[in-house]
Amino acid sequence: MAAxxxxxxxxxxxxxxxxxxxxxxxxxxxxICAVGSRSAExxxxxAADNGLPDSTKIHPSYDAVLDDPDVDAVYMPLPTGLHxxxxxxxxxxxxxxxLEKPLGLNVREVDTILEACESNxxxxxxxxxxxxxxxxxxxxxxxxxxxxxxxxxxxHSCFTFAADEDYLKNNIRVKPDLDGLGALGDAGWYCIRSxxxxxxFDLPKTVLALRGAVFNAAGVxxxxxxxxxxxxxxxxxxxxxxxxxxxMDMTVIGTKGTLHLHDFIIPFEEAKASFSASVEPxxxxxxxxxxxxxxxVTVATELPQEALMVRxxxxxxxxxxxxxxxxxxxxxxxxxxxHLILDAVKASIESGYQxxxxxx
Amino acid sequence: MAAxxxxxxxxxxxxxxxxxxxxxxxxxxxxICAVGSRSAExxxxxAADNGLPDSTKIHPSYDAVLDDPDVDAVYMPLPTGLHxxxxxxxxxxxxxxxLEKPLGLNVREVDTILEACESNxxxxxxxxxxxxxxxxxxxxxxxxxxxxxxxxxxxHSCFTFAADEDYLKNNIRVKPDLDGLGALGDAGWYCIRSxxxxxxFDLPKTVLALRGAVFNAAGVxxxxxxxxxxxxxxxxxxxxxxxxxxxMDMTVIGTKGTLHLHDFIIPFEEAKASFSASVEPxxxxxxxxxxxxxxxVTVATELPQEALMVRxxxxxxxxxxxxxxxxxxxxxxxxxxxHLILDAVKASIESGYQxxxxxx
Numbered sequence: 001m002a003a004x005x006x007x008x009x010x011x012x013x014x015x016x017x018x019x020x021x022x023x024x025x026x027x028x029x030x031x032i033c034a035v036g037s038r039s040a041e042x043x044x045x046x047a048a049d050n051g052l053p054d055s056t057k058i059h060p061s062y063d064a065v066l067d068d069p070d071v072d073a074v075y076m077p078l079p080t081g082l083h084x085x086x087x088x089x090x091x092x093x094x095x096x097x098x099l100e101k102p103l104g105l106n107v108r109e110v111d112t113i114l115e116a117c118e119s120n121x122x123x124x125x126x127x128x129x130x131x132x133x134x135x136x137x138x139x140x141x142x143x144x145x146x147x148x149x150x151x152x153x154x155x156h157s158c159f160t161f162a163a164d165e166d167y168l169k170n171n172i173r174v175k176p177d178l179d180g181l182g183a184l185g186d187a188g189w190y191c192i193r194s195x196x197x198x199x200x201f202d203l204p205k206t207v208l209a210l211r212g213a214v215f216n217a218a219g220v221x222x223x224x225x226x227x228x229x230x231x232x233x234x235x236x237x238x239x240x241x242x243x244x245x246x247x248m249d250m251t252v253i254g255t256k257g258t259l260h261l262h263d264f265i266i267p268f269e270e271a272k273a274s275f276s277a278s279v280e281p282x283x284x285x286x287x288x289x290x291x292x293x294x295x296x297v298t299v300a301t302e303l304p305q306e307a308l309m310v311r312x313x314x315x316x317x318x319x320x321x322x323x324x325x326x327x328x329x330x331x332x333x334x335x336x337x338x339h340l341i342l343d344a345v346k347a348s349i350e351s352g353y354q355x356x357x358x359x360x
Numbered sequence: 361m362a363a364x365x366x367x368x369x370x371x372x373x374x375x376x377x378x379x380x381x382x383x384x385x386x387x388x389x390x391x392i393c394a395v396g397s398r399s400a401e402x403x404x405x406x407a408a409d410n411g412l413p414d415s416t417k418i419h420p421s422y423d424a425v426l427d428d429p430d431v432d433a434v435y436m437p438l439p440t441g442l443h444x445x446x447x448x449x450x451x452x453x454x455x456x457x458x459l460e461k462p463l464g465l466n467v468r469e470v471d472t473i474l475e476a477c478e479s480n481x482x483x484x485x486x487x488x489x490x491x492x493x494x495x496x497x498x499x500x501x502x503x504x505x506x507x508x509x510x511x512x513x514x515x516h517s518c519f520t521f522a523a524d525e526d527y528l529k530n531n532i533r534v535k536p537d538l539d540g541l542g543a544l545g546d547a548g549w550y551c552i553r554s555x556x557x558x559x560x561f562d563l564p565k566t567v568l569a570l571r572g573a574v575f576n577a578a579g580v581x582x583x584x585x586x587x588x589x590x591x592x593x594x595x596x597x598x599x600x601x602x603x604x605x606x607x608m609d610m611t612v613i614g615t616k617g618t619l620h621l622h623d624f625i626i627p628f629e630e631a632k633a634s635f636s637a638s639v640e641p642x643x644x645x646x647x648x649x650x651x652x653x654x655x656x657v658t659v660a661t662e663l664p665q666e667a668l669m670v671r672x673x674x675x676x677x678x679x680x681x682x683x684x685x686x687x688x689x690x691x692x693x694x695x696x697x698x699h700l701i702l703d704a705v706k707a708s709i710e711s712g713y714q715x716x717x718x719x720x
Contacts, residue, residue: 019646153583153604156516156597160613162640206571210587211715212595223513225595227570227587235572235585237516237597244513246641247618249611253520258607260622262636263650270649276622280522281606286379288664289630290623304648355571355713 150255510615
């Protein structure tokens with residue numbers, strides 16, 4: 001018999017909560033139990049606007065959600081600067097945590113949050129949706145196949161979008177006290193995660209931010225790039241920006257194969273997603289064209305990737321709640337590694353583009 | 361009345377000469393006049409194997425081609441280390457020069473060659489074929505359109521191929537005395553050229569090689585990466601390698617548009633070539649997919665790009681020979697700029713990955 005669904009409370013009515021409340025509804029093992037905002041009015045409006053079930057409890061504060069005994073787990077899309085307070089509070093009240101990225105403003109904050117989760121037996125997962133797309137599994141199969149891909153040599157990742165004037169003035173992601181990591185913590189998070197994902201979360205030896213980072217008047221990063229290098233010769237670069245046209249690329253090159261995609265974070269289509277796989281392509285005899293080029297691999301998505309994320313999170317919570325299982329350590333571990341690299345890039349920028357050695 | 365075709369002599373029977381001899385035949389303003397190799401036998405075999413016209417003169421040495429009064433211009437695919445001798449010799453004998461890249465082992469050699477060409481009124485062009493594909497013109501139109509592309513913010517270029525054991529042991533491109541720039545001079549040439557092309561040949565302020573360059577036992581570069589930055593905030597990265605699967609990417613991101621292609625050096629097909637142009641794409645309401653994604657632009661190729669290169673070279677030579685024109689300075693100028701960056705990357709690697717300031 002399937003375990004009962006997990007009751008999720010939404011802590012904060014950010015824009016992204018609209019997408020996730022739909023995902024919670026779509027996922028077979030979760031229900032929306034409560035919504036809390038800084039006022040009951042705001043929470044009620046959110047519930048009405050997004051067609052949440054009538055049974056959804058409306059809470060006038062974040063605390064009220066955390067105090068609600070019916071809530072098993074919370075989805076928390078608060079500004080990063082508030083995570084240290086509210087994520088720790090949630091863990092202490094034994095609420096499992098689906099926490100938006102980045103998890104904290106630095107690894108110290110992240111460690112505090114992760115320790116609170118661990119000591120309270122609480123599952124934590126960051127909200128990196130593309131990790132849960134079945135395309136991602138298929139891509140990993142390709143990268144892991146020695147006869148198709150060979151050994152990984154380099155990764156390049158890019159996420160840029162053109163924030164408008166209002167965003168650059170008012171969005172939480174350009175405010176030092178709210179999302180102080182700026183474009184690095186937001187767009188760069190995805191780049192770093194994609195690189196680490198490609199190398200099976202093997203940490204690089206060095207990280208170097210590249211000249212040309214752009215800051216706003218408050219010192220928040222609006223655009224930056226970095227290079228990573230590994231002991232065994234692997235190399236990676238990434239570029240992230242709030243100041244350039246929407247672009248989301250991942251390129252992974254091995255000794256035998258190449259993976260390309262241009263929609264790795266948000267797939268072009270919800271119901272299916274593709275990538276390009278090129279395996280030992282060849283030119284024609286006179287090298288005036290390709291005798292064999294890349295192939296397109298398309299993977300159907302039974303549920304949207306964010307619903308699959310919720311489903312996986314709730315599966316882990318069900319295991320803890322109903323089967324006496326322990327929290328899955330994979331998710332906090334990769335969150336922490338992503339943060340280690342974020343911190344290293346920031347440190348490199350702050351040192352005037354010096355190479356930073358990464359300590360695991 | 362159209363000017364008579366230009367008589368081209370081929371100096372050296374490298375593999376690439378097969379492709380170019382076909383291109384000379386295809387181009388309407390050129391004829392193959394002579395072939396010279398280190399022996400008459402080798403030259404005769406090349407002529408027979410490639411179906412060159414019976415009228416083609418077979419020369420037993422490079423010198424004999426340069427001394428042939430019927431030869432207007434030479435195509436010279438000799439190893440880079442020999443360019444300084446033979447390209448200068450050609451210029452002194454008033455032979456126009458279609459010279460394979462890289463032009464020399466460093467900018468000093470290149471300057472010697474370019475000065476010999478200039479003082480002898482000789483046209484020089486490097487053999488970078490993709491520059492002449494009509495797709496390249498179409499891509500430049502896209503990048504130059506403020507309403508479609510906006511201002512250029514970043515470029516990423518990559519050219520890798522997996523050289524086999526024999527290549528890594530015996531090919532001229534891994535021999536310090538022949539093509540001493542290795543993967544940087546060969547694959548990296550294309551990356552650097554594509555970046556400079558994208559920024560209208562505006563030289564960067566700084567060049568930094570990235571950690572992780574790979575060398576063979578003789579010290580020749582087999583793989584490397586670099587980052588470039590401009591005074592106005594533009595940034596670029598590239599990766600080149602003989603040690604990874606065949607990949608040839610160019611990505612150019614502006615404030616409004618993004619250009620992508622994965623076959624920029626050798627188009628997938630000879631008769632047409634495509635690129636992806638993305639102009640202010642948008643997500644759907646819940647950000648679960650793209651409401652508007654990239655479009656594919658396809659350009660027909662009336663002649664293969666290498667024939668278009670020969671045609672353009674011969675058009676310039678015809679202008680000099682029949683209309684009293686002067687050599688076109690654009691081509692040597694962009695060759696030289698490409699070499700300035702090659703040298704800067706090499707200097708950065710040799711300095712232990714220090715930033716190099718580029719002097720125009």
